[in-house]
Amino acid sequence: MAGLMFxxxxxLDDKVRPLYKKLDKKMFYDFADLNKKEKNFITKYIERIELTYLLTPSTINIQPFINKEFHYEGVMFITIQMREEAKDNxxxxxxxxxxxxxxNxxxxxFEKQGHIQVGTCMKRLNKVDSSKVVLEQLHYTPWFDPESHDEIVVKxxxxxxxxxxxxxNFFEFYKEIDLAVQAFQHTAITGxxxxxxxxxxxxxxxxxxQQITELxxxxxxxxxxxKKETQFNRKVEYNIKIQQLIKQIEQMKQQLL
Structure with missing residues (x-):
């Protein structure tokens, strides 16, 4: 399986014993206020949810990080086997x-057809209710084969x-992974x-x-x-605008290198 290979x-295999613990889909209904569409996503498109690794101070030599904003006592690695009919969106x-x-x-x-996609998200404590967390930006890699020799995958x-x-500590440990996932996500733009x-x-x-995405x-x-325009002169005008925007994007990408 691609997830296990990853x-x-x-x-991780050299540091922590895997759990391979199946998580009941129902537990996510109980902990999250899901609408009908979200529940359908869980039941229809997921084959299995598994807690594969649980990193805590008792299983690995990493200390918790706890303050008023963050509560990082461990890191969970969860594998989600997607069904074939699942779409990227x-x-x-x-x-x-x-x-x-x-x-945590x-x-x-995510695992599907021999490829994986990795997702991360930094979390802060809810200032009103410290038993809850506020999600920061979610990051996702593209789909990839962990055994690929592609330069970006290898890096x-x-x-x-x-x-x-x-x-x-677990904050620094997780943040490092989150930054790497974000960097992989941005390769679609930065190259x-x-x-x-x-x-x-x-x-x-x-x-x-953000500016490149908007362009x-x-x-x-x-x-x-x-595509919808029938007048030739308008098509030419639109194409000129497109070429100008493409040139602008290329110039901005050069500044990212």
């Missing part, structure tokens, strides 16, 4: 349900190998895998990526207009 390749919904239902930091590993696997992640740890540089990159959406809008 865990082996990042060195179902995964973010399912990922948010899983992350929102569990207060979770590395979600990602190496970056999150347990021997390369800080063991100071390269590069983890940025400096907060100022990271924020600058986020702004660039790409604008290109899609003009392309749709061009």
């Amino acid at each position: 865990y082996r390749m990042i060195g 179902h995964l973010p919904v399912i990922g948010e349900i899983i992350q929102g239902s569990l207060p 930091p979770v590395v979600v590993v 990602f696997i190496k970056t999150i190998h347990v021997t390369n992640i800080p063991f100071y 390269q895998f590069h983890v940025i740890k400096d907060e100022e540089q990271h924020e600058k990159q986020q702004q660039f990526i 790409e959406n604008e290109i899609t809008k003009w392309k749709n207009k061009m």
Whole structure:
């Protein structure tokens, strides 16, 4: 299975005994206020939800991190085996349900047809109710084969190998994985895998990526207009706008390198 191969390749097998504990889908109904559509996603598109690894101070030499904002006492690795009929747009919904239902930091590993997709999300304590958490931005890698020799996949696997992640505390441990997942996610735009740890540089990159995404959406809008347009001169006008936007995106990507 691709998920098991992934865990082996990042060195978890050498550090922690796997649990392979099946989680009842119903528990997510009880912990999360799901609407009918969300419940349908869980029942229809998921074959199995499994707690594969549970990292705690008793199982690995990493200390908890607890303050007024964060409560990181351990890290869970949850494997979700998706059914063939599941679509890519179902995964973010399912990922948010899983992350929102569990207060601990979770590395979600979706598995389907020999490929995996990894999801992470930093969490803060709810200031009104400390028994609940507030989700920050969710990050997802593209689908990939963990045994692939693709340069980006190899760099990602190496970056999150347990021997390369800080063991100071669970916050630093999980944050390192989250940054790597985010870097992999952004390769679709940047074209390269590069983890940025400096907060100022990271924020600058986020702004660039947001601007590029908006420009790409604008290109899609003009392309749709061009398809519907019947007048040749208008088609030419729209195409010029598209080429200008493409050039602008390329210039911005150069600044990310």
